[in-house]
Amino acid sequence: MKKHHHACKHTITEEAARELLADKGINRTRTKLDILTTLSKAHGPLSVAEIHERIGSDSCDISTVFRTMTQFTEKELVRELNLGEDFFRYEVVSPEDKHHHHHHVRCRNCGSIKALETCDLTPIEKIVSKLGFSDLKHVLEFSGICAKCH
Amino acid sequence: MKKHHHACKHTITEEAARELLADKGINRTRTKLDILTTLSKAHGPLSVAEIHERIGSDSCDISTVFRTMTQFTEKELVRELNLGEDFFRYEVVSPEDKHHHHHHVRCRNCGSIKALETCDLTPIEKIVSKLGFSDLKHVLEFSGICAKCH
DNA sequence: TTCAGTGCAAACAGTTTGCACCGAG
DNA sequence: CTCGGTGCAAACTGTTTGCACTGAA
Numbered sequence: 049m050k051k052h053h054h055a056c057k058h059t060i061t062e063e064a065a066r067e068l069l070a071d072k073g074i075n076r077t078r079t080k081l082d083i084l085t086t087l088s089k090a091h092g093p094l095s096v097a098e099i100h101e102r103i104g105s106d107s108c109d110i111s112t113v114f115r116t117m118t119q120f121t122e123k124e125l126v127r128e129l130n131l132g133e134d135f136f137r138y139e140v141v142s143p144e145d146k147h148h149h150h151h152h153v154r155c156r157n158c159g160s161i162k163a164l165e166t167c168d169l170t171p172i173e174k175i176v177s178k179l180g181f182s183d184l185k186h187v188l189e190f191s192g193i194c195a196k197c198h
Numbered sequence: 199m200k201k202h203h204h205a206c207k208h209t210i211t212e213e214a215a216r217e218l219l220a221d222k223g224i225n226r227t228r229t230k231l232d233i234l235t236t237l238s239k240a241h242g243p244l245s246v247a248e249i250h251e252r253i254g255s256d257s258c259d260i261s262t263v264f265r266t267m268t269q270f271t272e273k274e275l276v277r278e279l280n281l282g283e284d285f286f287r288y289e290v291v292s293p294e295d296k297h298h299h300h301h302h303v304r305c306r307n308c309g310s311i312k313a314l315e316t317c318d319l320t321p322i323e324k325i326v327s328k329l330g331f332s333d334l335k336h337v338l339e340f341s342g343i344c345a346k347c348h
Numbered sequence: 349t350t351c352a353g354t355g356c357a358a359a360c361a362g363t364t365t366g367c368a369c370c371g372a373g
Numbered sequence: 374c375t376c377g378g379t380g381c382a383a384a385c386t387g388t389t390t391g392c393a394c395t396g397a398a
Binding site: 165167179183191194195198 | 280282303305306314315316318322323326329330331332333334335336337338339340341342343344345346348
């Protein structure tokens with residue numbers, strides 16, 4: 049039987065969160081569990097400030113959130129995104145997602161963020177390779193005005 | 199007869215710089231002329247700190263460089279770039295260049311930057327449009343290891 | 349005389365770090 | 374007892390801003 053709730057489809061239970069942390073050899077503290085489930089419930093990538101706010105800004109210090117995000121990123125539990133803002137956002141790297149590189153569109157009006165399923169830059173990357181660059185990475189993020197705000 | 203010098207092909211003379219500023223209704227002060235010619239001589243987009251250093255860090259305050267870059271950007275004399283670093287870079291918008299949208303590759307080892315002449319994201323942009331977003335903009339920057347560093 | 353341009357210092361935001369403490373293993 | 378996790382405060386970086394001064398038009 050399918051579960052119905054308001055959270056996004058990638059929401060994970062505390063149980064699953066415990067497992068993910070254990071797999072990566074990260075201690076399962078209240079704060080880390082909260083951060084991970086909060087991120088998975090979110091409908092888009094969150095900034096450190098947003099995470100801190102959502103888990104209850106008095107439940108832990110914001111520096112702890114920063115430290116946790118660094119740790120999660122290193123352990124590839126989350127992905128750090130530069131969406132052209134002056135801070136980073138983070139999203140969980142779900143297992144299926146792991147090798148599924150993707151990008152985002154952000155509404156310049158309401159700030160809502162949607163993920164894009166595709167990313168075919170091979171033609172451009174070929175050109176870059178011809179310039180002599182190897183081990184290519186890229187940042188590609190879109191912004192626009194979403195349907196609601198239009 | 200062609201001129202030969204070490205500067206990049208987009209280098210402009212102080213004379214040309216004066217004209218550019220005048221066209222935009224910007225006062226031609228020593229500092230602004232220096233910033234503009236320095237940017238044009240550069241072999242890639244510069245950060246505020248780099249500009250400040252190159253015009254002689256004691257020749258003006260760094261806040262002046264920030265203010266000038268804001269003004270230049272508003273007047274579309276320069277373009278502000280987010281190359282995934284934690285600061286912006288700026289490059290002159292040469293007249294031919296004006297409507298010529300382009301991107302960059304940055305070497306993660308030596309920091310050298312090359313411009314890419316192409317930018318064909320239409321297939322991806324179509325997908326984004328279908329998600330209901332209009333008035334699209336994007337950030338696309340590559341990084342890799344350049345031939346020299348490899 | 350007027351006002352844009354500037355220097356200087358303080359204020360900011362996001363992020364990092366040193367240090368002391370504490371609690372789970 | 375040990376050590377990772379944490380709070381707290383200070384430090385840092387890139388950037389912005391308020392204020393007073395000054396020099397060119």
